[in-house]
Amino acid sequence: MALPVAFFAVFFAYPVAAITGRGLRTDDGTWQLGRIGDVLTRPDILDVLWFTTWQALASSALTLLIALPGAYVFARFSFPGKGLLRAVVTVPFVLPTVVVGTAFLALVGRRGLLDELWGIRLDATVWAILLAHVFFNYAVVIRTVGGLWSQLDPRQEEAARVLGASRFGAWRRVTLPALGPAVAAAALMVFLFSYTSFGIVQILGGHAFATLEAEIYRQTAQLLDLPTAAVLTLVQFAAVGAILAVHARTVPRREAMLRLVDPALTARRPRGTGQWALLGGVLASVALLLVLPLGVLVQRSFDGGLGYYRALQEVDAGGTFLVPPAEAIANSLEYALAATAIALLIGGLAAAALTRRAGRLVRGFDALLMLPLGVSAVTVGFGFLITLDEPPLDLRSSWILVPLAQALVGVPFVVRTMLPVLRAVDARLREAAAVLGASPWRVWREVDLPLVRRAVLVAAGFAFAVSLGEFGATVFIARPDNPTLPVAVARLLGRPGDLNYGQAMALSTILMVVCAVALLLLERVRADRSGEL
Amino acid sequence: MSTTKKIAVGALAAALGVTTLTACGGDSGKDAGDGGTKPKTVTLVSHDSFNASPAVLKEFTKQTGYTVKVLKSGDAGEAVNKAVLTKGAPQGDVFFGVDNTLLSRALDNGIFDPYEAKGLDRVPDAVQLDKDKHRVTPVDTGEICVNYDKKYFADKKLAPPQTFDDLAKPAYKDLLVVENPERSSPGLGFLLGTAARYGDDGWQDYWKKLKANGVKVADSWELAYNQEFSGSAGGKKAKGDRPLVVSYASSPPVEVLYAEPRPAEAPTGVSTGTCFQQTEFAGLLTGAKNAEGGKALIDFMIGKKFQEDMPLQMFVNPVAKDAKLPALFTEHGAKVARPHTVAPEKIAQNREQWIQTWSSLVLK
Numbered sequence: 001m002a003l004p005v006a007f008f009a010v011f012f013a014y015p016v017a018a019i020t021g022r023g024l025r026t027d028d029g030t031w032q033l034g035r036i037g038d039v040l041t042r043p044d045i046l047d048v049l050w051f052t053t054w055q056a057l058a059s060s061a062l063t064l065l066i067a068l069p070g071a072y073v074f075a076r077f078s079f080p081g082k083g084l085l086r087a088v089v090t091v092p093f094v095l096p097t098v099v100v101g102t103a104f105l106a107l108v109g110r111r112g113l114l115d116e117l118w119g120i121r122l123d124a125t126v127w128a129i130l131l132a133h134v135f136f137n138y139a140v141v142i143r144t145v146g147g148l149w150s151q152l153d154p155r156q157e158e159a160a161r162v163l164g165a166s167r168f169g170a171w172r173r174v175t176l177p178a179l180g181p182a183v184a185a186a187a188l189m190v191f192l193f194s195y196t197s198f199g200i201v202q203i204l205g206g207h208a209f210a211t212l213e214a215e216i217y218r219q220t221a222q223l224l225d226l227p228t229a230a231v232l233t234l235v236q237f238a239a240v241g242a243i244l245a246v247h248a249r250t251v252p253r254r255e256a257m258l259r260l261v262d263p264a265l266t267a268r269r270p271r272g273t274g275q276w277a278l279l280g281g282v283l284a285s286v287a288l289l290l291v292l293p294l295g296v297l298v299q300r301s302f303d304g305g306l307g308y309y310r311a312l313q314e315v316d317a318g319g320t321f322l323v324p325p326a327e328a329i330a331n332s333l334e335y336a337l338a339a340t341a342i343a344l345l346i347g348g349l350a351a352a353a354l355t356r357r358a359g360r361l362v363r364g365f366d367a368l369l370m371l372p373l374g375v376s377a378v379t380v381g382f383g384f385l386i387t388l389d390e391p392p393l394d395l396r397s398s399w400i401l402v403p404l405a406q407a408l409v410g411v412p413f414v415v416r417t418m419l420p421v422l423r424a425v426d427a428r429l430r431e432a433a434a435v436l437g438a439s440p441w442r443v444w445r446e447v448d449l450p451l452v453r454r455a456v457l458v459a460a461g462f463a464f465a466v467s468l469g470e471f472g473a474t475v476f477i478a479r480p481d482n483p484t485l486p487v488a489v490a491r492l493l494g495r496p497g498d499l500n501y502g503q504a505m506a507l508s509t510i511l512m513v514v515c516a517v518a519l520l521l522l523e524r525v526r527a528d529r530s531g532e533l
Numbered sequence: 534m535s536t537t538k539k540i541a542v543g544a545l546a547a548a549l550g551v552t553t554l555t556a557c558g559g560d561s562g563k564d565a566g567d568g569g570t571k572p573k574t575v576t577l578v579s580h581d582s583f584n585a586s587p588a589v590l591k592e593f594t595k596q597t598g599y600t601v602k603v604l605k606s607g608d609a610g611e612a613v614n615k616a617v618l619t620k621g622a623p624q625g626d627v628f629f630g631v632d633n634t635l636l637s638r639a640l641d642n643g644i645f646d647p648y649e650a651k652g653l654d655r656v657p658d659a660v661q662l663d664k665d666k667h668r669v670t671p672v673d674t675g676e677i678c679v680n681y682d683k684k685y686f687a688d689k690k691l692a693p694p695q696t697f698d699d700l701a702k703p704a705y706k707d708l709l710v711v712e713n714p715e716r717s718s719p720g721l722g723f724l725l726g727t728a729a730r731y732g733d734d735g736w737q738d739y740w741k742k743l744k745a746n747g748v749k750v751a752d753s754w755e756l757a758y759n760q761e762f763s764g765s766a767g768g769k770k771a772k773g774d775r776p777l778v779v780s781y782a783s784s785p786p787v788e789v790l791y792a793e794p795r796p797a798e799a800p801t802g803v804s805t806g807t808c809f810q811q812t813e814f815a816g817l818l819t820g821a822k823n824a825e826g827g828k829a830l831i832d833f834m835i836g837k838k839f840q841e842d843m844p845l846q847m848f849v850n851p852v853a854k855d856a857k858l859p860a861l862f863t864e865h866g867a868k869v870a871r872p873h874t875v876a877p878e879k880i881a882q883n884r885e886q887w888i889q890t891w892s893s894l895v896l897k
Contacts, residue, residue, distance in 0.1 A: 105760060105771070202752065202753075218715075218716070220614070221607060221608075221610065221611040221614055222610050222611070222614075222715070222716065223885070224614045224617060224618075224638070300770065303770065304793060307793055382615070382618060385615055385618060385619055385624075386618055386619060386622075389619065389622040390622070396624055491581060499791035499792075499793065500791060501759060501766060501767040501770070
């Protein structure tokens with residue numbers, strides 16, 4: 001408990017408080033809280049608030065609608081290529097938003113694919129933003145909900161059927177309550193991501209739409225209007241806090257004791273036309289929504305044959321970097337590994353502490369851990385800039401800052417993925433171990449860890465993916481002598497000329513492949529280990 | 534910072550297996566002011582568009598013994614704002630990339646120490662916007678101008694527009710895409726150009742005419758140039774349908790440089806009467822850990838070697854009179870005889886208001 005708290009105090013609370021404080025205080029140190037009212041009555045700010053909220057709601061609803069059948073298919077059916085497909089649906093989640101935006105423009109923009117086929121144009125409409133959010137968050141639902149679903153014992157539902165419940169009734173009374181917390185957690189994450197969406201809205205929304213996050217960025221980075229930015233940061237804090245409070249109220253306090261089983265035992269080949277149709281439908285939606293935009297990217301990267309890929313190995317491909325862009329791949333992987341390790345350590349400890357204890361304080365901490373998802377990367381980045389500037393914490397030019405910032409976003413994922421499973425572990429097992437003389441650490445290692453290993457791997461996958469695609473904080477602190485992939489893509493896209501554009505597409509394609517391979521390896525590890533459960 | 538926090542951080546560092554949190558920090562953690570050893574690194578803070586050939590940076594090391602570390606911190610506006618925020622505890626020694634549209638903000642906030650660079654006599658007075666105090670040193674100039682798609686106008690047998698007046702004529706209806714000045718520096722440059730050309734009273738009427746003539750607004754240079762503009766390589770791929778775009782006078786040579794195979798003639802041209810001049814400056818950051826190295830770097834940046842390296846690295850013009858432009862620029866670039874300019878103080882006073890007025894005129 002102490003370590004996660006210290007981590008968040010130093011790398012999150014302190015920087016954010018510092019930058020917010022600077023905006024709300026005059027130079028002689030008096031608080032100017034009257035500014036809050038001034039900002040919040042401006043019509044342009046109210047517009048931003050309203051748009052942010054409703055598009056996040058719409059994005060979450062749409063994502064759940066499209067992804068829940070997918071979660072079922074992934075949990076209950078086994079079919080050839082399932083591992084590959086699971087990796088494929090996770091790829092969008094780790095793509096830098098610059099790339100997502102560009103791919104979607106090619107799909108729904110002027111003379112995009114849809115325009116050529118049916119004359120449909122969605123750029124600068126809210127539909128493009130919503131679809132991109134679904135594209136982005138599909139994996140969140142699949143992995144959080146599907147991960148738990150695949151471990152629910154189907155025999156419980158069968159028992160209910162034997163006792164006379166209808167098929168739907170059995171699902172409603174047995175499976176749904178067990179899945180509830182995971183669905184709520186997934187919905188919450190999607191909502192938070194859409195609420196704080198930045199890159200996608202910037203690219204696809206045009207000037208017609210701005211989220212709170214985009215507005216904070218504009219006020220801080222472009223206008224240097226710290227008071228307004230500080231007020232908006234507080235508003236975002238309050239909003240995220242309110243969402244978390246609602247979440248705590250609606251999700252039953254006590255997650256039911258679940259009997260978790262090996263996922264390999266629960267998945268079977270689809271039977272009957274209904275199930276095959278469902279599988280087909282899910283595959284079709286994945287192909288249209290997720291694979292098609294990625295396909296457009298790949299196709300563009302090969303427009304010049306292999307020329308763009310060859311150019312990536314040259315140092316002076318436009319002098320954008322001091323190293324060949326290809327080296328960005330290694331940098332990205334190193335950062336992602338470090339960030340994953342940090343996030344797992346902090347998140348694991350936090351999740352363990354939260355399972356162990358109850359009470360208001362702990363619940364508050366649980367909510368606090370989620371806050372980094374709801375606070376703009378810009379605010380955190382600027383906070384780093386003005387707080388971590390003196391020894392022993394002069395980290396502004398140290399490489400460790402990048403994984404630290406990325407871990408900050410990764411921790412909530414780790415906690416969200418591990419907590420439902422940890423809470424579902426039967427407490428009597430722990431008690432028995434303790435009675436037999438095991439230390440708390442040993443209890444955790446011998447009882448919890450084997451049961452949650454799968455969740456740990458899913459969490460690791462998430463943290464890794466988040467880190468690989470993270471852009472907001474990295475672009476703040478990455479150094480030109482070791483850029484990460486997303487930063488490299490953004491820089492290439494920002495320069496004129498065919499070769500730079502093509503290289504950006506080629507790097508995005510490589511980023512995609514790297515993610516898919518990393519995730520596939522993870523699936524492989526998981527498959528090997530699952531027999532030990 | 535309290536002791537408990539220090540302990541917490543120490544524990545955290547140990548737990549993460551990070552033995553030296555400030556490793557790789559170079560000289561950032563050490564203060565050179567105690568008469569200790571001379572720091573070997575000089576840190577240059579800049580925007581994302583900064584580039585220099587490794588060979589030229591090595592040359593600087595050979596001459597002075599300092600290694601240059603480059604720290605890019607966002608687009609031009611963002612980089613300046615970060616320098617303002619970190620005033621007194623700067624991220625480096627020298628800041629490069631504050632232009633005339635942001636100069637007043639940097640100077641008013643007092644982030645630079647005065648330093649008169651060696652070799653400044655080779656730089657024209659016209660670009661030395663802080664000549665009395667030398668808090669900043671001009672390094673390069675560039676022009677923001679309308680670019681046109683040569684093929685489109687040749688096919689239509691229509692002369693490309695050359696001036697601001699031309700752009701509002703019916704012959705060029707629905708052809709121009711500009712950037713949102715609030716979010717993009719070329720967009721702001723173009724707006725300032727119109728303000729310089731038509732004056733405080735006239736520019737709003739001009740924009741009403743442009744709006745009536747079907748001007749399109751994109752949010753960023755990338756979108757305008759690589760998606761909407763029909764003359765660039767990216768725009769051709771995206772099937773852009775606007776043959777006029779606000780970009781730079783140096784964009785045509787870049788199109789040639791990055792095309793495979795290289796064409797004999799640039800696919801795009803420059804409307805030379807629509808240009809706004811940007812000048813970029815470097816300055817010594819107040820509180821620099823290595824002020825001596827910083828001064829040497831500023832001298833080097835207006836030296837011949839660096840000045841001649843810049844055009845193909847950052848697509849800008851050198852300020853030093855003795856620096857030669859590369860052939861690519863002399864063959865495909867545009868000579869802009871009289872670019873429009875606005876004094877930095879005037880920009881500082883009016884920028885926000887002009888942008889707001891522009892938004893309500895053009896976007897609503």
